Amino acid sequence: MHPHLQVKSTSSDAFLESIISAIESVGCNEYFSNHIGQSQSDQKAIVARFQSAICSVLESNISSVKWELEYSPSKSNRDSIDIFGSNESTVVAIELDKHRADQVAKKFVSRVAILPETKVYFISLCYPGTANMSKLETIKYFGYCANLAKRMNNVYAGFTVEPKT
Template sequence: MKPVLHIASDANDPFLSSLVACIKSINCAEHFTDHLGKIQTEQASVVQRFQKAVSVSLAAVLPQMQWSLEHQQNSGSKDAVDIFGTSSEALVVIELDKNRADQVAKKFVSRSAIFKDKKIYYISLCYPGTDRMSVGECIKYFGYCANLSQRLGNVYAGFVIQKT
């Protein structure tokens, strides 16, 4: 069980290619085989462990980046980026969510506004949600995010971790 890339706004961007290769190689089976049967606090712990695993993988592949979890760009805001990477060359925003199109869109809009003066590499990494959550709709919104990213001068990729 690994993340599947569904949309990339710039397939020729070498930095995005590095991010994509790293994320596609992460084994998610230990995190998301039975999380939906757990209570909300237990699910949150599963996601936190996954968040840490993703950041460790990114740090190994892209050591020139400074990686942090729950990054708050504005100290007065409760908005925090799940995984945040920065270097002199790039700014990376990675958001982890269940495969809900409304969450993908909401986070994309808010993060694009927060970092409006900088080029960002934005990654939506969606893990399995309930059967009522439409993966197809989520992927449709990945396309919208990719189109808007291009217009904003940013780069976007959308991944889904499929249920087994």
């Protein structure tokens, strides 16, 4: 089980491809093979370990960026970005959520709105939630986010965690 790229806003961005490659390399079995049905606090701990693993792989593979967990771009609100990367010309925002289209859209809009006016690479990384959460609707919203990012001269990629095919 690995993160699987579902949608990306461009096919010609080497930096995005390096992010995709790093994320897709992370094995997810130890995190998401039996998390459904566990308590919310147990699930939160599992996701925190997964978040750290993703950040560690990014740090190892993309050293031109400073990576942080739970970065707060604004002191006036309590929004924080799960994994944040920055260098002199770019910021990367990676949000981890269950397969919920409303969360994907909400996080994309709110985070892009509060980030600095520079090129933003926004990554949605969604893991299984419950049987009632529609992965297909989530993927549809990945497409909407990719379209909006492209219009704003930003970059977007949406991943789901699922068995590697």
